[in-house]
Amino acid sequence: MLEHVKKLKYGWTTGACATAAAKAAYLALKRGFFSDRVTITLPQGKKVSFRIFNHKILDRHCAIASVIKDAGDDPDVTHGAEIRVRITILSIDRGIVFKAGKGVGTITKPGLQLPVGQPAINPVPRQMIRYALNEVFPSPDVEVEISVVNGEELAKKTMNPRLGIMGGLSILGTTGIVVPFSCAAWIASIHRGIDVARAANLTHLIASVGNVSEETAKKIYTLPESAFIEMGDFVGGVLKYLKTHPVQWLTLAGGVAKFTKLAQGHLDLHSGRSQVDFAQLAEWVAELGAEDSFVEKVRLANTALGVFRNCHVKRLPLADFIAEKALAVVKETLDPVIFKIEILMVDRKGNCLGRAFA
Structure with a gap:
């Protein structure tokens, strides 16, 4: 698995792309012309070069440049998106002002890294852009307006609406680099979802493996949208964060195969990183009083759903x-944090099969 990952192509975050576009536009205003490529410095100090896709000097105070995002081999919804930046020179002592253009969201709920009303341009991309513009000219006074072509539609495929980021995508990135099939972005979204829920003083969170289990939970509990966390396979990402950011009540909702792996001690439920132990499952079926022939059938089973x-x-x-x-x-994972916990197991049609409370 590790050898396979090493061969995969790394990509660039939306923050890195926006930084390159911003620097290109500002350079053009200072020089009077655009270059085909621009080099930026990532947070760790590495220098990388980006090709400028579209560009135009509108007047002596304003220019636009764009970069096409290359997410490498990561299944990123923003792969191939055009990240545009409009740089407008401001009056002296205004500093660098960030603005959400078309396709970039605005923060509407507390609990995120930025206050309500701010454009969803995260702190590290802002830092990268400030550094890049200062490389061009010290202490610039400019407005940085970032847009993403079709960003509002793309955002519907992300967790942004649930987090209260409305109108488009977030400009993200902590390193500038997209690691193929990285878990970090999803886990970070889980953490931000918990932050938003806590900031809204919600006491009951429901973390679900997928849409079916979430919809089942919604039929049982009437809660605000912010109470629902799409954890996917990363139950460990939920539990470890809740140890230091607790709530009063947590419901975990998921299917039988995923939660069998959880029952067997796995906190990463991805099929490539954990498997159902059918030998142990057979032992548990025996504890329930099954005859030996059925226990052996479970031991040799191919799917957990078939066993159930x-x-x-x-x-x-x-x-x-x-x-x-x-x-x-x-x-055991949440110890010593103590609060109400519920397990809700569902089948593929959303029927509740099993339930446990503590």
């Missing part, structure tokens, strides 16, 4: 049993 279906036919309460085991793992 067969147990349902035999009236073996495996779902509730697994939910209790998963609950024990969650309680």
Whole structure:
């Protein structure tokens, strides 16, 4: 797996692309012409070069440049997006002012790294842009307006609407580099979702593996949208953050295969990083009173869902049993933080199969 990742192509964050476009536009205003490429400095000090896609000097005070985002081999929704920056020279002592253009969101809920009303241009990209513009001219007085072509539509495929970032995408990045298939961006979104919920004084959070389990939870609980966290496979990302940022009540909702792995002690539920232990599952079925022939059938099974279906036919309460085991793992992980915990297991049609409380 590691050898495979090393061969994958790294990419650039929206923050790095915006930095390159901003520097290109500001350089053009100072020089009177655009270059085909521009070099910027990433937070760790590495220098990288970007090709400028579109550019135009509007007048002696304003210029626009854009970069096409290359996310490498990462399945990023913004891969191929055009990141545009409009630089406008301001009066003296205004400093650098950031503005959300078309396709870039605005913060509407407290709890994020920026205050309500600010453009969703995160702190590190702002830092990168400031550094890049100061490389061109010390202490510039400019407005930096960042836009993303089709950004409002792309944002619908992200967690931004749930986080209260409305009108478009966030300009993100902490290193400037997109690591292929990195878990960091998703886990960071989970953390920001928890921050937003806590800032809204929500006491009950529901973290779900996917849409089906989330919709099932919504039928049970009427809660604000900010209470729902899409954790995917990263239950560990939820639990570890809640140890230092607790809430009163946590519900985890997911399918039988994922939560069987959780019950067996896995906090990363991705199929490539954890597997159902059918030998242990067979032992648990035996504890429920199954005959030896059925226990052996479970030991040789191919899917957890098939095991659960067969147990349902035999009236073996495996779902509730697994939910209790998963609950024990969650309680141990959150120790010594104590609050109400619930496990909600669903099938692929959204039917509730098993439930456990503490």
